Amino acid sequence: MKEAIQFTALGEISHSGKTTQSAGEDRFKVLKDSIRDYEEIKDTIKTGIEDEEKILWQKKLIMKKLNATNTEWNDYKWQLRNRFTQVEDLAEIIQLTPEEREAIAVVGKTYRYAISPYYMSLIDPDNPDCPIRRQAVPCSAELDDRGELDPMDEGGWTPEELITRRYPDRLIIKVTNLCGMFCRFCQRRRLIGEHDTHAPKNRLIKAINYVKENKEIRDVLITGGDAFMLDDQTIDWLLSELRKIDHVEIIRFGTRTPVTLPQRITRDLVKILKKYHPIYVNTHFNSPREITRDSKKACEMLADAGIPLGNQMVLLNGVNNDKYVVRKLNQNLLRIRVKPYYIFHPKTVKGTSHFWVRIEEGLEIMESLRGRTSGMAIPTYIVNGPKGLGKTPLLPNYLSYIGKDKAVLRNWQGKTFEIENIV
Ligand code: SF4
Numbered sequence: 001m002k003e004a005i006q007f008t009a010l011g012e013i014s015h016s017g018k019t020t021q022s023a024g025e026d027r028f029k030v031l032k033d034s035i036r037d038y039e040e041i042k043d044t045i046k047t048g049i050e051d052e053e054k055i056l057w058q059k060k061l062i063m064k065k066l067n068a069t070n071t072e073w074n075d076y077k078w079q080l081r082n083r084f085t086q087v088e089d090l091a092e093i094i095q096l097t098p099e100e101r102e103a104i105a106v107v108g109k110t111y112r113y114a115i116s117p118y119y120m121s122l123i124d125p126d127n128p129d130c131p132i133r134r135q136a137v138p139c140s141a142e143l144d145d146r147g148e149l150d151p152m153d154e155g156g157w158t159p160e161e162l163i164t165r166r167y168p169d170r171l172i173i174k175v176t177n178l179c180g181m182f183c184r185f186c187q188r189r190r191l192i193g194e195h196d197t198h199a200p201k202n203r204l205i206k207a208i209n210y211v212k213e214n215k216e217i218r219d220v221l222i223t224g225g226d227a228f229m230l231d232d233q234t235i236d237w238l239l240s241e242l243r244k245i246d247h248v249e250i251i252r253f254g255t256r257t258p259v260t261l262p263q264r265i266t267r268d269l270v271k272i273l274k275k276y277h278p279i280y281v282n283t284h285f286n287s288p289r290e291i292t293r294d295s296k297k298a299c300e301m302l303a304d305a306g307i308p309l310g311n312q313m314v315l316l317n318g319v320n321n322d323k324y325v326v327r328k329l330n331q332n333l334l335r336i337r338v339k340p341y342y343i344f345h346p347k348t349v350k351g352t353s354h355f356w357v358r359i360e361e362g363l364e365i366m367e368s369l370r371g372r373t374s375g376m377a378i379p380t381y382i383v384n385g386p387k388g389l390g391k392t393p394l395l396p397n398y399l400s401y402i403g404k405d406k407a408v409l410r411n412w413q414g415k416t417f418e419i420e421n422i423v
Contacts (some may be wrong), residue, residue, distance in 0.1 A: 034137035034413065035372050038324055042196050045328045048122060048292030055292065058093070059121040065092055066117060073117070076263040079180070080229075083114040090137065094123055112192050113138050116180045119260045122289055131287040131319040135183055141354035142184065149190040152346045153387040160210040162199050170219035172254070173207045175199050175238070180228035180261030183318055185355045187347050191225070198230060208241050215247045221282075223254035228264050232272055239276040243306070252280040254312075259283060259290045262298035270305045282310045282341060286320050288328045296336045303337040310341030313379065315362050315397055316355040318344075323368035330369070330377040331383075340379035345394075349383055359394065367396040372414025 009158040031377070063073060072078040084090055087104045104113070115136045116241040123137075124130040154164050165171040174188075186192070199207075211217050220242055230238070242248050256279075257264040274360055275277050281302055285291065299309055311333050313320065320326055343365070346356050362381050369378045382391045400416065401408035407421045 011115055030413075038372065041178075041324050042328055045267060045288055045325055047288040047328070047332050048290060051124070051289065052074060052293065053255055054124065054126075055121055058123065058125065059118075062093060062117045062121055065089075068117070073375040076180075076261055076266070077256075079116045079118055079261055079263055080128065080178075081286070083116050083181070085112075085114050085350075093120055094125055094133065094137070100139070103143075107138035107140065107142045110224035111138065111142055111184075112182055113184075113190055114179075114182050116261050118263065118294065120183045122292065124289070129318060130289075132289055134318050135185065135286060136181055137236075137317070138184060139354070142351040144353045145350065146353045147348040147350040147358070149350050151386055152186075152187065152384060157388045158232055160207055162203050162207040163210055167391055169216050170221065171211070172223050173204075173211075175204065175222055175227055175234075176225040176229045178224065179226040180235075180264065182255055183256070183350070185314060185346065185352045187349050187350065196229075198234070201234075204234075205241075206246075208238075211242065211248060212245050218247055218249040219252065220233055220248055220250075220255055220406050222251040226255050226257055226261075227253045228255040228257045232266075232268055234421060235269070236272045236275075239279075240274070243276050250278045250280060251276060252282060254282050254284075256284040256293050256304070259285050260296040262292075262294040265300070269300050273302075273307060274305045275305060278309070279307050281307050282312050283338065284313070285311050285329060285333060285338070286313050286316060286323045288325065288332055291329075291332050291336060299336045299338050309338040310412050311338045311379070312342045312344060313340065314344045314346055315365070315381075317357045318355070321357045321361050322366075323365045326365050327373055327377070329377070329380070331373060334374070334377055340377055341383045342391075343379050343384040345381070348386075363394060363396050366394070370396075 025284055047071070059073075062068075066076070066082055068082070069389050084093075087096070087108070089099050089106065090096065091101060100391065113136070119132065119136060124131040124132070127133075144213065156162050157166050159165055162173050162175065163171050164174065174191070176196075176198045177191050179192075182189070182192055211220060222238065228235075238378065239251065242251055283299070284316065285295075299397045302309055313326070315321055343362065345362055346352065348356065366378070366381050381394045383394055384390070386391055398409050398411075399407065400410060402421065405420060406416050406418050408416060
C-alpha cells in the first residue's frame with residue numbers, strides 16, 4: 001500500500017509550510033476586493049421582487065386576456081385550468097417570430113407544453129433570452145435528437161409501478177404526471193404524455209404496501225410530476241397511510257409549485273402537512289427572477305409550519321450557468337428560508353441538449369461560491385451517474401497532497417497550507 005497520495009499540484013507551497021498570507025497585507029481590503037466583482041454586478045441580476053413592476057404589468061395583461069378576477073388568479077385550480085397550451089395564446093403575451101411560432105407548434109406535438117398564467121407573468125417581454133421564457137416556452141432546439149428519453153434508466157429501478165428505488169434506505173413514489181408548468185428541460189418529460197393523470201388509488205396502495213414490506217425504507221420522497229398536484233384529500237390520505245408505517249422516519253415532497261404555481265400553497269394544504277411531521281419539502285428555483293412576493297409567501301407559509309425547505313437547482317445553459325446568477329439566487333433563497341441543497345448537472349435527456357453545460361462550468365460556480373458567500377448558500381454539485389449509478393458529488397480540488405503525517409490543502413483564495421495528519 002502506498003504511504004502517500006499525491007494530488008494535482010494547485011500552487012506553490014510556502015517554504016515555512018504555513019499559509020502564504022503576508023504579514024503586511026491589509027486583510028480587510030483583500031476581503032472586500034474578493035467580492036468586488038459581484039458587488040458591482042449583483043443589482044443588474046434582478047429577482048422577481050426587484051423587477052416587480054414589470055411582472056405586475058404582465059400579470060395585468062394576462063388577467064385582461066383571460067378576463068380573470070383576483071380571486072381566480074389566486075386560485076391554483078383556476079391557474080391550472082388556464083395554463084397556456086396554444087401558440088396563439090402565447091403570442092398575445094410574448095413576441096414570437098413566425099419561425100418561433102412554427103417551432104412551438106411542431107415541438108408541441110412531441111413534447112407537450114403548459115404554462116401557468118402566473119409563470120407566464122414572470123417572462124420578461126423585453127428580453128428574448130429571458131431565463132423564464134427559456135424554461136417554459138418550446139423552441140426548435142428540442143428537436144435535436146441527441147440524448148435519451150430515460151438516461152437514468154428509471155424504468156430499470158422500478159420494483160413497483162409507481163416506485164423508483166436506487167438507494168438502500170429510501171425511495172420515491174411518483175404520484176402524478178401533472179405539473180404547474182412543464183419545464184423544457186424536464187428529466188421526466190417522457191412521462192408527461194398527452195394528458196394529465198394522477199396515479200389511481202389502487203396503485204398508490206400497492207406502492208404503500210411495498211414500503212410496508214421493506215423495513216429498511218426510512219425515507220419516502222413523494223414526487224411526480226409535481227407531488228402537490230394531488231388534491232388535499234389525497235395528500236392527507238397518503239400521508240396518514242405512510243405515517244402508519246413505523247419504519248418510515250421522514251417524508252419528503254418534491255414540488256415546483258412554490259416556483260411555478262405558488263397559489264397551490266394554501267392554508268388548508270399547510271394544515272394537512274403539519275399533522276405528519278417530520279415533513280420536508282424540496283423545491284426547484286433556477287433563476288433569481290423566480291423569487292417573487294408570491295413565491296416568497298408560499299415558502300414562508302411552509303417554513304412557518306415547521307417544514308424545512310431545500311432547493312434543487314438544475315444547472316442550465318442560458319438560465320443559470322453563471323457564477324453571479326447562482327450566487328444571487330442562493331443568497332436570496334436563504335432570505336425566503338430555502339436552503340440551497342443541490343445543483344444538479346443537467347442530464348442528457350433527449351430534446352434538452354440546448355440546456356447542457358460542461359462540468360467545468362459547474363466547478364467554476366462551486367469555486368466562486370466557497371468563501372465568497374455563506375456556507376449555507378453553497379449547495380452540493382451533483383452529477384447523476386447514467387443508468388441509475390446514483391448521485392455523485394463534485395467539488396473543486398482543495399486537497400493537493402495527503403501523506404502519512406501531513407496533508408497539503410489550499411483555501412478558497414488559492415493559498416496553500418499544510419496541516420498535520422496525525423492522531
Ligand atoms: S415541475 Fe419538475 S417534474 Fe414537472 S416538468 Fe418541471 S422539472 Fe419536470
